[in-house]
Amino acid sequence: xxxATMELPRxxxxxxxxxxLICWLVVLTLANRMADTAVTTPLMVLPQMLEHFxxxxxxxxxxxxxxxxxxxxxxxxxxxxxxxxxxVLLATxxxxxxxxxVCLVAPNLAVFLVGRLLQGAAMAVxxxxxxxxxxxxxxxxxxxxxxxxxxxSAIVGIVEPFLMTPIIDRFGYQSVFVVSVALATAAGLxxxxxxxxxxxxxxxxxxxxxxxxxGGGLAAVLGYISLGQDLGWLSGGMIVLVAAGIAALAGWxxxxxxxxxxxxxxxxxxxxxxxxxxxxVLAAGSFQSVLQLTSLIAEVSPQxxxxxxxxxxxxxxxxxxxxxxxxxxxxxxxGWLATRIGPARTLLGGIAIGTLAxxxxxxxxxxxxxxxxxxxxxGMAAGAIGTSGFNLATALAPPERHGVVSGLxxxxxxLGGVVxxxxxxxxxxxxxxxxNGAPQNSAAGVYLYVLISGMLFxxxxxxxxxxxxxxxGPRQTQRNAGSPGRAHxxxxxxxAPSARHRRAPTPPAAGGGVKKPVQRxxxxxxxxxxxxxxxxxxxxxxxxxxxxxLLGSRQVDVGPDQERVQVGALFGSVDVVVPDGVHxxxxxxxxxxxxxxxxxxxxxxxxxxxxxxxAFAMVDVMRPGEVLADEREEARxxxxxxxxxxxxxxxxx
Numbered sequence: 001x002x003x004a005t006m007e008l009p010r011x012x013x014x015x016x017x018x019x020x021l022i023c024w025l026v027v028l029t030l031a032n033r034m035a036d037t038a039v040t041t042p043l044m045v046l047p048q049m050l051e052h053f054x055x056x057x058x059x060x061x062x063x064x065x066x067x068x069x070x071x072x073x074x075x076x077x078x079x080x081x082x083x084x085x086x087x088v089l090l091a092t093x094x095x096x097x098x099x100x101x102v103c104l105v106a107p108n109l110a111v112f113l114v115g116r117l118l119q120g121a122a123m124a125v126x127x128x129x130x131x132x133x134x135x136x137x138x139x140x141x142x143x144x145x146x147x148x149x150x151x152x153s154a155i156v157g158i159v160e161p162f163l164m165t166p167i168i169d170r171f172g173y174q175s176v177f178v179v180s181v182a183l184a185t186a187a188g189l190x191x192x193x194x195x196x197x198x199x200x201x202x203x204x205x206x207x208x209x210x211x212x213x214x215g216g217g218l219a220a221v222l223g224y225i226s227l228g229q230d231l232g233w234l235s236g237g238m239i240v241l242v243a244a245g246i247a248a249l250a251g252w253x254x255x256x257x258x259x260x261x262x263x264x265x266x267x268x269x270x271x272x273x274x275x276x277x278x279x280x281v282l283a284a285g286s287f288q289s290v291l292q293l294t295s296l297i298a299e300v301s302p303q304x305x306x307x308x309x310x311x312x313x314x315x316x317x318x319x320x321x322x323x324x325x326x327x328x329x330x331x332x333x334x335g336w337l338a339t340r341i342g343p344a345r346t347l348l349g350g351i352a353i354g355t356l357a358x359x360x361x362x363x364x365x366x367x368x369x370x371x372x373x374x375x376x377x378x379g380m381a382a383g384a385i386g387t388s389g390f391n392l393a394t395a396l397a398p399p400e401r402h403g404v405v406s407g408l409x410x411x412x413x414x415l416g417g418v419v420x421x422x423x424x425x426x427x428x429x430x431x432x433x434x435x436n437g438a439p440q441n442s443a444a445g446v447y448l449y450v451l452i453s454g455m456l457f458x459x460x461x462x463x464x465x466x467x468x469x470x471x472x473g474p475r476q477t478q479r480n481a482g483s484p485g486r487a488h489x490x491x492x493x494x495x496a497p498s499a500r501h502r503r504a505p506t507p508p509a510a511g512g513g514v515k516k517p518v519q520r521x522x523x524x525x526x527x528x529x530x531x532x533x534x535x536x537x538x539x540x541x542x543x544x545x546x547x548x549x550l551l552g553s554r555q556v557d558v559g560p561d562q563e564r565v566q567v568g569a570l571f572g573s574v575d576v577v578v579p580d581g582v583h584x585x586x587x588x589x590x591x592x593x594x595x596x597x598x599x600x601x602x603x604x605x606x607x608x609x610x611x612x613x614x615a616f617a618m619v620d621v622m623r624p625g626e627v628l629a630d631e632r633e634e635a636r637x638x639x640x641x642x643x644x645x646x647x648x649x650x651x652x653x
Contacts, residue, residue, distance in 0.1 A: 014136065014137045014138065014141060015137075015138040015140075015141070016138075016141065017141060021137060021141065021145070023194055024133075024136065024137075024194065024195050024196075025133070025145055025148050025149055025152075027187070027190040027191055027194050027195055028129040028132065028133060028149045028191075028195065029148065029149055029152045029153050030153075030183070030186065030187050030190060031089065031093060031125050031129055031187040031190075031191060032125055032126055032129055032149065032150070032152075032153045033153040033156055033183065033187075034093065034096070034122065034125065034180070034183040034184050034186075034187040035096070035122035035123065035125035035126060036153055036156075036157070037176075037179060037180050037183055038065070038096050038099070038100060038119045038122040038180045038183075038184070039065045039066070039069070039119065039120070039122055039123055041160070041164065041176050041179070041180070042061075042065075042103070042116075042173075042176050042177070044161070044164060044165075044168065044176065045168055045172075045173035045176050046061060048168075048172065048173040049061055049112075049173050052173065053108065053109040053112065055109050061116075063222075063223060063226040063227055064113055064116040064117065064120070065116050065119050065120040065122075065123070066120070066123070066222065066226065066414065066418070067120065067219040067222055067223050067226070068116060068117040068118070068119070068120020068121070068123075068219070069120040069121070069122070069123025069124065069414070070120075070123075070215055070218040070219040070222055070411065070414070071120070071212075071215035071216060071218070071219045072092075072120055072121040072123065072124055072215065073123060073124050073127070073215065073218075073407050073410060073411055074210075074211045074214045074215045074218075074263050074264065074407065075206065075208070075211040075212075075215060075263070076088055076092055076121065076124040076128065076403075076407070077124070077127065077263075077403045077404045077406065077407030077408075078206050078207070078211065078263050078264075078403065078404055078407075079206055079403075080128055080131060080198075080403030081131075081201065081202050081400055081401060081402065081403040081404055082201060082202060082203070082204055082205070082206060083201070084197045084198055084201055085128055085131050085132035085135065085197070085198040085402075085403060086132060086191065086195055086196065086197045086198060087197065088128060088403075089125065089128040089129065089132060089191060090188055090191055090192060092121050092122065092124050092125055092128060093122075093125065093184050093187050093188040093191065094184075094188060095118050095121040096118065096119050096121050096122035096125075096180075096184055097180070097181055097184030097185060097188065098118055099115045099116065099117065099118025099119035099120070099121070099122075100115070100119060100177045100180035100181045100184060101115075101177075101181055102114055102115030102118060103115035103116060103119065103177045103180075104174055104177040104178060104181065119180070123410070123414070124407070124410070126150060126410055127390070127403070127406035127407045127409065127410040128403070128406070129149050129150075130146050130149065130150060130390045130394070130406045130409075131198070131394070131402040131403045131406045132195070132198055133145050133146050133149050134146065134394045134399075134402050134406075135198040135199055135200055135399060135402060136195075136196055136198060136199070139339070140339050141339075143335045143336070143338040143339050143343065143387075143391045144332065144335040144336040144338075144339060145335065146335055146387055146390055146391055147331040147332045147333070147334055147335025147336065147338075147383070147387040147391075148331070148332055148335065150331055150383075150386050150387050150390060151327045151328045151330070151331025151332060151383040151386065151387060152328055152331075152332075154323075154324045154327040154328055154331075154379075154383070155324055155325065155328050157324050158321045158324045158325075164176065164179070167179075200399045200400060201400065202400035202401070204261045205261055206263070207255075207259055207261055207262055207263045209255065210252055210255050210256055210259065210262050210263040210264075211263045213248045213249070213251050213252035213255060214248075214249070214252045214263055214264065216245070216248045217245045217246070217247075217248030217249035217251075217252060218245070218249070218411065218415075219245070220241050220242065220244050220245025220246075220248060221242060221245040221246065221249070222414070222415065222418055223241055223245070224238055224241050224242035224245065225418050225419055225422050226418055226422065228422075229422065229425070229426070229429075234588075234590075253266070263404075264404055264408065265401075265404075268401070270396060272396050272467060272470065273393060273396045273397065273405065275463055275464075275466060275467050276347070276389060276392050276393050276396065276409075276467065277393070277408055277409065277412050278460075278463050279347060279351065279389075279460045279463040279464045279467065280347075280385065280389040280409055280412045280413060280416065281412040281413075281415055281416035282416060282456050282457070282459050282460035282463065283350070283351050283354060283381070283385045283416070283456075283457060283460040284382075284385065284386075284412065284413045284414075284415075284416035284417050285415075285416030285417055285419055285420025285421070285453075285456060286354060286358060286416075286420060286453040286454070286456045286457045286460065287354050287357075287358075287378050287381050287382045287385070287453075287457075288382075288416070288417035288420065288421055289417070289420045289421045289424045289449070289452075289453050290357075290358055290361055290374075290378055290450065290453045291323060291375065291378055291382075292421055292424075292425075293361070293365075293424070293446070293449055293450065294319060294320075294361075294371065294375055295320070296428070296441065297309060297310055297365055297441075297446065298310050298311065298316045298319055298320070299311045299316065300440070300441075302366065304435050304436075304440065305435070306433070306435065306440055306441075306442070306443055307366065307443030307446075308365040308366045308443050308446050308447075309365075309366065310365070310366075310368050310371055313367075313368040314368035314369075314372070318372065319368075319371060319372065319375060322372050322375045322376040322379065323375050323376065323378060323379030323382065324379060325376070325379065326375075326376045326377065326378070326379025326380040326381075326382070326383065327379045327380070327382050327383035328383060329379075329380055329383065330350065330353070330379065330380030330381060330382065330383030330384040330387075331383030331384060331386060331387040332383070332387075333384070334346040334347075334349070334350060334383065334384035334387045334388050334391075335387050335391065337349075338387075338388060338391050343388045343391035343392035343395055344388075344392055344464070344467045344468050345468055346384060346387075346388040346391075347384070347385065347388035347389060347392055347464050347467070348461070348464035348465060348467070348468050349384060349388075350380075350381050350383075350384025350385040350387075350388055351381070351385060351457060351460045351461050351464050352461060353377055353380055353381040353384065354377075354378060354381030354382075354385065354457050354460075355454065355457040355458060355460075355461055356377065357373075357374050357375075357377035357378045357380075357381055358374075358378070358450060358453050358454040358457050359450075359454050360373060360374040360377065361374040361375075361378075361450050362447060362450050362451075365446055365447070365450065386413065389409045389412070389413070390406055390409050392467075393405040393406065393408065393409045394406060420452075420453065420456060423452075424449045424452055424453065427445055427448050427449050427452065428441045428445045428446070428449055430445070431444050431445030431448070432445070548567065548568040548569065548570075548574075552572045553572055553573045553574070553575070554569075554572070554573075554574050554575070555574070555575045555576075555577060556574060556575070556576050556577070557577045558576065558577060558578045558579065558582070558608060558610075560579055562608060563607075563608060563609065564608070564609045564610075564611065565608065565609070565610045565611065566611045566612075566613075567610070567611070567612055567613075567614075567619060568612070568613050568614050569590065569593070569612070569614035569615075569617030569618070569619055570614055570615055570616065570617060571615075571616045571617060572614075572617050573617060573618040573619070573620070574612075574614075574617070574618075574619045574620070575620050575622060575627070576610055576619065576620070576621045576622070577622055577623070577624060577627055578600050578608060578610075578621060578622070578623065579623075579624070580605075580623055580624065580625075581605040581606065582600065582605045582606050582607075582608050583600070583601070583603060583604055583605040583606065583607050583608070584597055584600040584601045584607075584608055584609075584610050584621050585601075585607055585608070585609050585610070586601060586610055586612065586621070587609055587610070587611045587612070588611045588612040588613045590612060590613070590614040590615065590617050590618070590619060593614060593615065593616055593617040593618050593619075594618060594619075595612055595618075595619045595620070595621070596618070596619075596620045596621065597610075597620075597621035598622075598626075599622075599623050599626065600621045600622065600623055601621065
């Protein structure tokens with residue numbers, strides 16, 4: 001493996017705040033705004049797109065760009081370290097712009113999804129601007145600059161709905177993609193004209209096979225998590241998707257340990273870097289899930305008597321706008337403070353603010369003033385966590401791997417948000433109640449949702465505390481800043497790296513040096529995935545509204561006026577008895593088990609939905625006559641067994 005660092009003959013590096021540096025940051029912030037517009041703004045016109053393409057596949061339209069971003073990110077991250085951050089940033093903006101054009105003129109859904117696949121490359125813009133900023137400015141300004149670049153575009157999110165809504169109403173959903181094309185054009189030209197190339201690159205080649213395995217595996221797993229609730233978690237297609245994703249990720253690990261230049265060098269993932277990624281994925285999932293909860297309870301009226309609700313208690317627009325200023329303030333301040341106390345401590349501070357904000361939302365779900373305070377603090381936490389995660393990861397890695405480690409942080413931010421949000425939403429869905437004939441989220445589900453996020457924040461706090469106590473913070477960062485071969489020393493005055501720094505690492509004996517990083521990576525990322533999936537399935541099984549069979553059997557009788565029944569089973573069986581004259585429609589699925597519904601599902605009558613969820617179990621839907629027939633058959637079999645035992649005893653006597 002070749003880790004040699006190539007230094008360009010002409011290096012542009014800003015050592016202090018200047019007009020030129022501010023110009024660079026404005027341009028890079030514009031690029032990040034372009035990325036936000038390409039990836040998230042189309043969700044504003046989702047109903048119009050569904051109507052235009054005559055489809056009900058909202059899940060695919062929602063998740064397509066996210067999944068595409070997971071595929072693009074590993075490839076673009078490694079390419080940036082080899083070919084230059086600015087060059088790859090320009091290529092990424094170009095690809096995203098082409099995707100916007102394709103979406104604009106798409107005659108059908110298939111072509112539109114191809115455009116979204118290209119637009120998904122824009123997700124890499126954030127970590128590319130971070131890596132570029134880290135190398136074109138000195139460390140005493142770079143961390144603050146990263147805070148500005150990663151968070152300043154959020155302020156546009158406050159006014160975007162007010163600007164875009166009248167344009168959409170007049171020109172239709174296509175106007176969103178016209179704006180995306182315009183922003184991509186402007187961002188590309190400005191980056192090309194004003195922003196210099198990164199001063200440090202690494203030699204080598206891009207492991208395309210590894211990039212496809214890693215990106216495809218991440219996309220498949222994220223796709224299962226994002227789409228499973230709409231398409232069926234245990235449907236055949238979803239099972240194949242998640243199995244393919246896990247197989248691809250396993251194949252990538254094997255490949256990464258064998259090739260000389262892997263897309264992500266698992267052997268170079270140090271303990272502090274892995275702890276950083278773990279803290280980021282836990283914290284990102286927590287603050288994103290709580291911010292989503294805010295949108296779910298904002299319109300619920302307290303008059304419903306649910307025990308929560310913010311409708312008619314204050315201006316909802318203020319509730320949605322409150323996080324954006326916090327993101328800008330938290331990101332910028334965390335960057336500035338990191339130059340003085342180190343990014344490990346600012347990461348811990350951001351997580352601590354998020355923890356306090358999350359538990360504040362226990363009162364905020366029913367109090368508008370507390371909700372404003374809570375979401376504003378969550379915005380500050382989000383900005384601080386994102387900025388500190390990028391700053392700490394790049395401080396812990398050599399400059400020739402800034403693109404890759406920034407990409408890893410970006411993937412953790414997305415992964416945590418998807419997993420925790422979907423798992424928490426499952427809690428809400430499993431604890432619904434009925435008010436005035438309409439299903440509503442129960443107070444128990446809402447409070448449990450907040451508590452889950454708070455507990456994950458607490459775990460992230462423990463992880464970040466370990467980082468600080470192990471002195472992976474300011475002292476190590478400052479020591480690295482002055483070490484040979486680091487980007488913190490102006491390249492024009494730096495001696496060439498010594499042979500000791502250029503030498504390929506000695507292969508670990510018997511795999512011992514590789515095993516620990518791989519295990520840590522698997523525990524950190526795989527643990528979050530497993531916990532999210534276990535939380536989802538476990539919650540739905542255990543909290544099934546009409547009955548759960550756990551390590552046993554149970555009978556559930558459906559009332560004459562019931563329209564929906566929800567049952568769960570884990571290592572057990574459930575008999576659902578429906579009255580005559582009812583037609584049953586089965587929903588849900590039992591993993592490693594099955595359902596039986598003969599007469600009730602085939603005979604006409606008033607429709608009743610029987611929703612089943614379980615694993616290693618059996619659910620049988622029957623009429624009362626079938627139950628009686630089964631009981632008579634069991635009684636007859638018991639009588640025959642008793643007679644046979646009596647005869648055997650008499651013969652033996």
